[in-house]
Amino acid sequence: MTAIETGPTSPLAPGLRVLGVEVADGVRAILREPTALFFSVLFPVMFFALFASLFGNQPSASGLPTAATMLATFGTFGVVSVMLLSPGVAVAEDRTSGWLRVKKVSAAPIGTTIAAKVISALPYALAVVLAISGVSLLVAGPVLDLGTWLRLVGVLLLGGLPFTLLGLAVGFVASSNATAAVLNAVYLPMVVASGLWFPLDMMPGFVQALAPFLPTYHLAQLALAQLTGADALGNLLALLLTTAISAVLAGWAYRNLRV
Amino acid sequence: MIDVLQIAGAHHRYGALTALDSVDMTVRAGECVALLGPNGAGKTTLVGLATGLLAPQSGQVRVCGGDPRRAATRRHLGVVQQSMGFPRTLTVAELVRGAAVRAGRPATAAGPVLAEVGITDLQRRRAGKLSGGQQQRVALAMALVGDPTLLLLDEPTVGLDITSRRAFWRTIAARRDAGAGILLTTHIVEEAAAVADRVVVLHRGHVVAADTPAGLTARLPDRTIVARTGVADSVLRTLPGVLSVTTDGDRVQVATAAPEDVLRRWLVLDEQLTDLRVEGAGLEQALLALTGDATSGDNTTGNNTTGDKVEVRA
Numbered sequence: 001m002t003a004i005e006t007g008p009t010s011p012l013a014p015g016l017r018v019l020g021v022e023v024a025d026g027v028r029a030i031l032r033e034p035t036a037l038f039f040s041v042l043f044p045v046m047f048f049a050l051f052a053s054l055f056g057n058q059p060s061a062s063g064l065p066t067a068a069t070m071l072a073t074f075g076t077f078g079v080v081s082v083m084l085l086s087p088g089v090a091v092a093e094d095r096t097s098g099w100l101r102v103k104k105v106s107a108a109p110i111g112t113t114i115a116a117k118v119i120s121a122l123p124y125a126l127a128v129v130l131a132i133s134g135v136s137l138l139v140a141g142p143v144l145d146l147g148t149w150l151r152l153v154g155v156l157l158l159g160g161l162p163f164t165l166l167g168l169a170v171g172f173v174a175s176s177n178a179t180a181a182v183l184n185a186v187y188l189p190m191v192v193a194s195g196l197w198f199p200l201d202m203m204p205g206f207v208q209a210l211a212p213f214l215p216t217y218h219l220a221q222l223a224l225a226q227l228t229g230a231d232a233l234g235n236l237l238a239l240l241l242t243t244a245i246s247a248v249l250a251g252w253a254y255r256n257l258r259v
Numbered sequence: 260m261i262d263v264l265q266i267a268g269a270h271h272r273y274g275a276l277t278a279l280d281s282v283d284m285t286v287r288a289g290e291c292v293a294l295l296g297p298n299g300a301g302k303t304t305l306v307g308l309a310t311g312l313l314a315p316q317s318g319q320v321r322v323c324g325g326d327p328r329r330a331a332t333r334r335h336l337g338v339v340q341q342s343m344g345f346p347r348t349l350t351v352a353e354l355v356r357g358a359a360v361r362a363g364r365p366a367t368a369a370g371p372v373l374a375e376v377g378i379t380d381l382q383r384r385r386a387g388k389l390s391g392g393q394q395q396r397v398a399l400a401m402a403l404v405g406d407p408t409l410l411l412l413d414e415p416t417v418g419l420d421i422t423s424r425r426a427f428w429r430t431i432a433a434r435r436d437a438g439a440g441i442l443l444t445t446h447i448v449e450e451a452a453a454v455a456d457r458v459v460v461l462h463r464g465h466v467v468a469a470d471t472p473a474g475l476t477a478r479l480p481d482r483t484i485v486a487r488t489g490v491a492d493s494v495l496r497t498l499p500g501v502l503s504v505t506t507d508g509d510r511v512q513v514a515t516a517a518p519e520d521v522l523r524r525w526l527v528l529d530e531q532l533t534d535l536r537v538e539g540a541g542l543e544q545a546l547l548a549l550t551g552d553a554t555s556g557d558n559t560t561g562n563n564t565t566g567d568k569v570e571v572r573a
Binding site for chain 1 (some may be wrong): 310311312330331333334336338340341342343345346347348349353356357360361362363366384401405456
């Protein structure tokens, strides 16, 4: 055992050591019991594989290959699936079982535990994007240059934040089953109505009119703008507003946290 | 000696229900205090205050001189909760190492504590799949790994067999002798008397007794005699050694510390006495003796402490 890594003279601040342990626990939880996230990762990848092999090489309305625009829309779908559900459900499970209370009476601030739930979900969100990108390469070849792709990944992961806050807000007050049910019930219609599965111009008029009120729509538009160079300031502002509202909701739910 | 837990004038209400009513108590370093009371007495609320889960609505709570609502104060605190809710995905060693780091200790502190509570051989197992007794030892290891000055044990031996109980209390006694203050909650009179240096009896949010086990048991009945009898309650109360008399349907319950003396006289008074039973006195009778207050409303499961139920047929 080396004193450098684990000794009391550890160069890492105590808060960071706790965060490290909590993130490791969170990653282990997902690795050792992958069924919880199985569908969150598998669904977007399978859908993407199906649609990309059918339409990937056709040009989309924007002139880009459909596989490229689908990277943005299915990327949004996949990343938001993971980031909305995983931290919220994990917190709700720990709350229901009493495990969150163990953390709360420990000497480590509870905020670290919750931050760790969010951080340990990020690799899985990234895994979805990588899997989709891999499939896209296979069926349509390279449709994006590396810089554009990296910008897209960055936008998707950062754009997951308001959804994570929303998931946590529900997870702070509802049981784990109820959290998953409520979030899916809200999320899946949002996915369809934001044009993440099928292009919006295939949708009925009232859905097209509804889309601008949905945060998933704005994240998808912001992601598409990385490809097309379109002006997406309005989408960015809409996402910032969503983040602010989600943060207020999560803060309120946190103050009502019963552990 | 240093007070590692000080609770002064603590009031706590949930809506119209008063859970704690001006409770004062202390736990000193190197002392084991049992908080004894039936369900609903306010034990959980008191533990919530001491762990910082609840804010005192009035009064003061200090752990090692600090406010347990502050994370830094809780470095001095080790807690074994009633339900730990171990995640299914983590091993024993991972749990105890995590607890060490959260308590500000190196992860390597886990090894000696696993040995101390005797679960070194379980360290690679998933905690969620262990038996109740093994899980309780994992919980104890997690509480001890931070080297707590105050150890809070909330109903720690519920569901443990006798061997596990003994091992549990041996570990606790060693920590107490090394200077830790211990507060345990229980509804079992015998357990409180056997392991604690002082017993604080909590009933309906009030401290109704605080004494050494010897001082307390001297005031408590250790047997209850139950029978159908023609003798009036008022007469039974005058018999020497009778501490209290209650009726339950057509049966009479007599609490006493001297069942032989009472029975000798009672059988002389009533030759038709039937359905005689002599039982170990439970918490119910103890509270009755301490408060003179029938607790039929608090008749909870698990209060019967009798491993030693004696049946005598007349």
